[in-house]
Structure formats: C-alpha cells, structure tokens
Amino acid sequence: MIELQGVNKTYQVGDSPLRALRDVDLLVGEGEYLSVMGPSGSGKSTLLNMIGLLDRPDSGSYLLDEVHTETLPEEQRAQFRGEQIGFIFQSFHLVSRLTALENVELPMMLAGVSLRERRIAAHEVLAQVGLEAWSGHHPNQLSGGQLQRVAIARAIVMKPRILLADEPTGNLDQASGQEIISVLENLNAEGITLMMVTHDLNLGQRARRQIRMVDGQIEADSRTETDARADHATV
Amino acid sequence: MQLSDQIRFNGQIFLRHRVRTGLLLMAVGLGVASVILLTSLGEGARRYVYQEFSALGNQLLIVFPGRKETTGGTPPVYGTAPRDLTLEDAMAMSRIPSVKAVAPIIAGTAAIAVDNISRESIVLGSTPEIFQVRQLEVSQGKILPDRTRSEAMAVCVLGAKLKRELFGHGRAIGEWIRAGDRRMRVVGVLVERGESLGMDLSDMIIVPVRTAEQMFNSPGLFRILIELAGNADLPRTESRIKAIIRERHEGDEDITLVSQDAMLASFDNILATLTLAIAAIAAISLLVAGILIMNLSLISVSQRKREIGLLKAIGASSAQVRQLFLGESLMLVSLGSVAGVIFAWAVVLIIGRLWPVFPIFPPWWSVPAAVGTALLAGLVFSLMPARRAAALDPVLALSGQGGGQGG
Numbered sequence A: 001m002i003e004l005q006g007v008n009k010t011y012q013v014g015d016s017p018l019r020a021l022r023d024v025d026l027l028v029g030e031g032e033y034l035s036v037m038g039p040s041g042s043g044k045s046t047l048l049n050m051i052g053l054l055d056r057p058d059s060g061s062y063l064l065d066e067v068h069t070e071t072l073p074e075e076q077r078a079q080f081r082g083e084q085i086g087f088i089f090q091s092f093h094l095v096s097r098l099t100a101l102e103n104v105e106l107p108m109m110l111a112g113v114s115l116r117e118r119r120i121a122a123h124e125v126l127a128q129v130g131l132e133a134w135s136g137h138h139p140n141q142l143s144g145g146q147l148q149r150v151a152i153a154r155a156i157v158m159k160p161r162i163l164l165a166d167e168p169t170g171n172l173d174q175a176s177g178q179e180i181i182s183v184l185e186n187l188n189a190e191g192i193t194l195m196m197v198t199h200d201l202n203l204g205q206r207a208r209r210q211i212r213m214v215d216g217q218i219e220a221d222s223r224t225e226t227d228a229r230a231d232h233a234t235v
Numbered sequence B: 001m002q003l004s005d006q007i008r009f010n011g012q013i014f015l016r017h018r019v020r021t022g023l024l025l026m027a028v029g030l031g032v033a034s035v036i037l038l039t040s041l042g043e044g045a046r047r048y049v050y051q052e053f054s055a056l057g058n059q060l061l062i063v064f065p066g067r068k069e070t071t072g073g074t075p076p077v078y079g080t081a082p083r084d085l086t087l088e089d090a091m092a093m094s095r096i097p098s099v100k101a102v103a104p105i106i107a108g109t110a111a112i113a114v115d116n117i118s119r120e121s122i123v124l125g126s127t128p129e130i131f132q133v134r135q136l137e138v139s140q141g142k143i144l145p146d147r148t149r150s151e152a153m154a155v156c157v158l159g160a161k162l163k164r165e166l167f168g169h170g171r172a173i174g175e176w177i178r179a180g181d182r183r184m185r186v187v188g189v190l191v192e193r194g195e196s197l198g199m200d201l202s203d204m205i206i207v208p209v210r211t212a213e214q215m216f217n218s219p220g221l222f223r224i225l226i227e228l229a230g231n232a233d234l235p236r237t238e239s240r241i242k243a244i245i246r247e248r249h250e251g252d253e254d255i256t257l258v259s260q261d262a263m264l265a266s267f268d269n270i271l272a273t274l275t276l277a278i279a280a281i282a283a284i285s286l287l288v289a290g291i292l293i294m295n296l297s298l299i300s301v302s303q304r305k306r307e308i309g310l311l312k313a314i315g316a317s318s319a320q321v322r323q324l325f326l327g328e329s330l331m332l333v334s335l336g337s338v339a340g341v342i343f344a345w346a347v348v349l350i351i352g353r354l355w356p357v358f359p360i361f362p363p364w365w366s367v368p369a370a371v372g373t374a375l376l377a378g379l380v381f382s383l384m385p386a387r388r389a390a391a392l393d394p395v396l397a398l399s400g401q402g403g404g405q406g407g
C-alpha cells in the first residue's frame, strides 16, 4: 500500500544543500510492522513525515494505495492524513487546554463528525488504551506514559490503516515505554500497518521488519526488496 | 468542522487567555460604543433643533432684500442693484389673506445709555407684530403701542439682560434712556428667554420701526418676518409675495424668501453631515481595535505553532486552519460588539434621565454601522495572521520552528 520510488529530499542548511533522503525506494504492505533505526540525522523522521504526507518529495514518487500523492492538492493530502494515517510523536503534542477526551476527539471534530458520535468513539479508544477513567483530565494531570496513550487514542480514533510513530518512547521511562510498545503491537495485531522510528535497539528488534538508515539512504532492510514486492503483490 | 464545534473550540481559547481576550473585548466594545454614543449625540442635536423649531409653533417666512442667485450667496448681478425693501412693501404683504402677521425689521447698533452707564447694543426697529411673530412676551410693562405701526414714538422695549445692565434690579418702566442721540421712554422689558433661532434677544432693544428709520436714516428694511395663517398654502403665499414685489419694484423680483421649513431642512442637513463625520472619526477607534487584533493574533499564531502543526498532521487543511483563526477574531469582535452596544445603550438611557431636555438617541443606522465596521475591521486585520497560520509548514511547526518571525 505504501510505495516509495527514488524519493529525494534536500534541505538548504545555510548555503550548503543537505540531502535528508537520497533515492529512497521502499515498499510496505498492509499490516506490516516496521521499525526504522539509524543514527541521529540520518533521515528517519524525514522518511516518516514523507509517508505521513506532512512533507513532499523533491523528486521521485510516493504512491499510497496506488495514488500518486506527490501531485495531490493540499486539501486531499489533508484528508488522507485525517482518514488514513495516525501520527504519534516523541513529545506527545497534546493540546494543553483540552481534556484527554477532547484531545482524542480533535481529528473527528476537524472531519465534521457530530459531538455525540465522536464522544462515543473517543470513549471507546480511550478504553482501548486503558485510560477510560482519565478522560476528563487535562494533560498537566497525566504522566508521560498516559500522555502517550492519549496520543495513541487520538491517532487511532479515525480508524486509520497506517500508524506512524516517531520515537514514541523517547520521552518515557523503561516501563512506560514497554506499555506503549505493547499497545502499539496490539493495534498491529488487529491489522493496522505500524511503522516506528526508534533509537532503542531492543524495541526496534521486536519488529518483524527492520530498516536501518544512514545518511538519507536505506542501508539495510531485513526483508529483501524482492520479498517485499512479492508481499505487496499478494495484498 | 461544524460551527458549534468551532465556537466551543474558540471559547476554550478565550477562557485560556482571559487577559488577552478581555483586552480585545474591551477595545472592540469601546470602539463600537463610541460610534454609537457619538452618533447618538449628533442625532440628539438634530432632534433638539427640531424641538426648538416646533416650540415656536407657528409657520414663519422670512423676506430678505436682494435676490440670492441660485448658484449660492453671490451678490446680485450688475445693473440690478436691489431696491430697498420698504415699510410699504411690508404693509402690502400684510393684506394677503393667508398672512396672519407681518413684522418689518430695521436693524442697527447704537449706544444705549442711562446716566453714565452705556452699552453698545443691537437696535431692532419693528412693529407690535414682532412680539406675536417671535412669540416674545414682556415680564414688566407693555409691548410697543399700536400707534408705532405707522408713527415714530420715543418708546422702547428692553431685552432682559440689557435691562439688568442698565438698571440693575431697579425699576425701568417709565424711565428715560438715550439711544444714540435720541431720548426714549422704557415701556416694557422682555421675559428672560434663552436663545431663539440663534439670536439672543435679551441683549437687544426694540424700538418703533419709524423711529429706527430716523435713527439710522435709512428706509431700507433689514428683513420682514411673516407669520402665516394656520391653514396657509406656503408655495401660493410665496408666489403672492413675489407678485406684490414685482408689482411694486417695476417687475423685479429682488427679494429672497426663506421658509422655516427650508431653514429646518438646512439645519437638518448640516447636523446629519456632522453626525456622519463624527461617526467616521469614532470608527477610527475600531481601526485601532483591528490593529490590536492583528498584533495579538500574530503573537497567538507564533505561540500556537505546535498546535497548528498538530492540527495539520491530524487532518486539518490549510483552509480549515485559516478559517479557525478568522472565526476566532470574528467571534471575539461579535462578543465585543454586543458588549459595546449594551454599554452604549445604557449610557444613552442614563444621559436621557439626567438631562431630559436633550433628546439623545442613536440614529437607526448607528448600531449596524458600528457593528458592521467592527466586523469588517476584525476580518480584514485577522486575514494576515490567519494566512500566516495556514501557510505554516506542519513539520517545522510541530518542532516549534519556522513560518516566519517569532517562535
């Protein structure tokens, strides 16, 4: 469902160009569980943002369900983000003036879902991440692990098919990190495609497929390109 | 995104930033209130003038010597030097059936003296009719005697203030005064009365018209005041007056007629224009409020960068982000406007209570104009911040950077 071909992204840093992604090819099938590892600055976040339609490639193509996303107008890319993709960030990005429940509701509110409908859906996903009892709390009343679980609930409330997590445990202690990983793995077990950037080798190695990035290139992929293509063809 | 959701979302922002919101509400509220209050004062002045005119109760027509050209107040053209308007002209006019009273006026100034007190005053030479036409009454003594319609007599009626200056609290009736080089007897003192149609009569002295003619050595009238009968047809009376003048002035219609209605209409025009002008000045305060909204919105956009990035990441389009920020300003302006309108009405009611003679009242257009201007200013001045928010790159915004100035 995700197909990157020859994707390049160059940032201008000062007066020297910085190639954050170099000719990246990547195929990800429905329901896969990938971890992306590599040194800091190697382009992991850029890759994730590209797949999450937050960024556009300078050259190359990105097909999502066989749709050329790089030429889509911004409105449609926003709609894709809302409906197909869930984002989880290292720093949670919850809106501090809103309760946990209201934070979870946000994507549905933007999509124009009625209050009653989204209340039901938000309570459901909060229960799923084990935070039903905390729905009325504001972010400053929650622990790091709880904040990230609220963020996960928000990411899945629209029932997206792809979940992108950029170092979701980076700000958490060991135990909370483990909890978050198991929540994410459960979601993957239910069918969601999970792609997670991590620094933690132990966590990264739990993924069925592991990608290692260096200098904007995919240096290693635990599954060979041909395997992936075959996998993609069967889906 | 539904409207009710947007209102709730903005409401939560307002609650979170109470000081900022309070400040903006106050700025908008004061702007709206000042437009309404100042236009109410203008409208009050207009109504006050109406009130004054209608207090006179009668229909007045004023005849001026000389023709006023249609192009404006230019002097008469060469060769048609105006004839004087004479007492005989005035008498001829008094024979028109729809005319109730005619008061010819000769005006000049003279030193009015009693013993060694002397005052330079305006002298009005007229007939007893002036008291009826201008609705003047005497508080002491009598008005000019009937004989003064056709004869010079050494009598006069003093304005209340002039009487005080010459006689203090002493008795004036029956006393002799000097007006210029003439001696005359005081027969009456006018009642105390404020200005009437812009002329302060309490400073003046009224003498018989023939006496004034001799004093100022001129048969020409300053003007003629005509009071019309209750059922008079104004245009027909005007044309009869003109016909009389043409007949008496060898075919020249060298007078200017101004009716009370026309005077009222021109006052009305002046005051309406003035009201509009002060409304425009008051609207500047709304402009100031708009600029305040713009600056605080720009700060808010840079403070809420991460939130904007997040909204985009979870599915908000640029148009939606722009709409959120515009909606926030419009909601704020609406709330501020409501507060301003309520405040202005309260002040108008209070002024009306404290000062009942002055009919302060907002003109019908002032509330829509004030609120409309506020909304427009709010919209225009939040376009730029909203656009800046919409244009933020989500990746940079999420990391709290990018999108121009600030951070």
Ligand SMILES: Nc1ncnc2c1ncn2[C@@H]1O[C@H](COP(=O)(O)OP(=O)(O)O)[C@@H](O)[C@H]1O
Pocket: A011, A012, A013, A018, A019, A020, A039, A040, A041, A042, A043, A044, A045, A046, A047, B396
């Ligand atoms: N918006 C940007 N402008 C300039 N440079 C950027 C931008 N985003 C990322 N980079 C640079 O691109 C490189 C890759 O960044 P990133 O994908 O965030 O790396 P990683 O997530 O692997 O640490 C880094 O050198 C980073 O400094």
Ligand SMILES: [Mg+2]
Pocket: A044, A045, A046
């Ligand atoms: Mg990164």
